[in-house]
Amino acid sequence: MKMYLKVTFSPINQEASEILMAQLAEIGFYAFEESEESLVGYIIKADYNEADFMSSLPEKTGFIVEELADRNWNQLWEADFKPVVVDDFVGIRAGFHPGLSGVLHEIVITPKMSFGTGHHATTEMMVRLMRGVDFRGKKVVDFGTGTGVLSILAAMRGASSVYAVDNDEWSIDNAVENIQNNNCKTIEVHQAADLAKAPASDIVLANINLNVLLAHVSEIGDKILPSGIIILSGVLETDEEKLVSSFENEGFSTIRKINKGGWMALMMKK
Structure with a gap:
């Protein structure tokens, strides 16, 4: 089963969120969820490069990484989809x-x-x-x-x-x-x-x-x-x-x- 990484950045303001999304998209992240104080990015685990990821982050950016299987990801996506x-x-x-x-x-x-x-x-x-x-x-x-x-x-x-x-x-x-x-x-x-x-x-x-x-x-x-x-x-x-x-x-x-x-x-x- 293909595995994904879910990376949550919080707290983060909207301006910083938009810039970070563009940087993450260039290293393989291609799905995002935004809220007022957080940004969630998704990437296929096999495409994740820690060095590229860390170099794309501004200083003092807090984040949490979780692994997701296909089915788990879909359930979360469907629950949030409006x-x-x-x-x-x-x-x-x-x-x-x-x-x-x-x-x-x-x-x-x-x-x-x-x-x-x-x-x-x-x-x-x-x-x-x-x-x-x-x-x-x-x-x-x-x-x-x-x-x-x-x-x-x-x-x-x-x-x-x-x-x-x-x-x-x-x-x-x-x-x-x-x-x-x-x-x-x-x-x-x-x-x-x-x-x-x-x-x-x-x-x-x-x-x-x-x-x-x-x-x-x-x-x-x-x-x-x-x-x-x-x-x-x-x-x-x-x-x-x-x-x-x-x-x-x-x-x-x-x-x-x-x-x-x-x-x-x-x-x-x-």
Whole structure:
């Protein structure tokens, strides 16, 4: 059985929490829970490197580490999972929640250890940017699909095909389950760490982290069709210049930017 580590940081303020999340994401943490005075991060035990972890922490940061098996993690996640509503556009809920009214798109997510339930600012910002894009008849790549929530939304918005890719086996299994539960027929899910086998597309969605985005700038550029759009997040506001300049060197220009809680999301066009 795959084992996970649950790391709880407390006390911690919101600003420090946002910065720490970004640093932890770069060393393999990919699921987080925030409260007013604490931050909880999750990582696959086999991916945990103590030296990297300790070097990412500010001085005098208190933390507690616990081991979790798959089943234990799911029970905790389900107990904490609450519906997310983004204006009148999208409602994201679990199957055990009652249906949501007053939203254009309702997405049902089985809450497991995959990033992208709508609770984190980056997922919410991706959803907001997607509202302003015409997906009808478009080919889409979702790089780092996590739960599959962005792929599902793209399909609901009329995408002709969605190529969802993630390097984590757990995310792949979760995404497939969520896609089936939302009756999306135009999404293909693939396990990979890059976009080598992804088709050329009109739209690329990538809610990952700065290091992964920078490592795949050229690859993302190669997969975009003329006049194509990329929507990016998973990056702190303080890293905006580094991210933007890298994509500008590939011929992209910024169309729109939004920020929330120290994080940013970008829509760019080639």
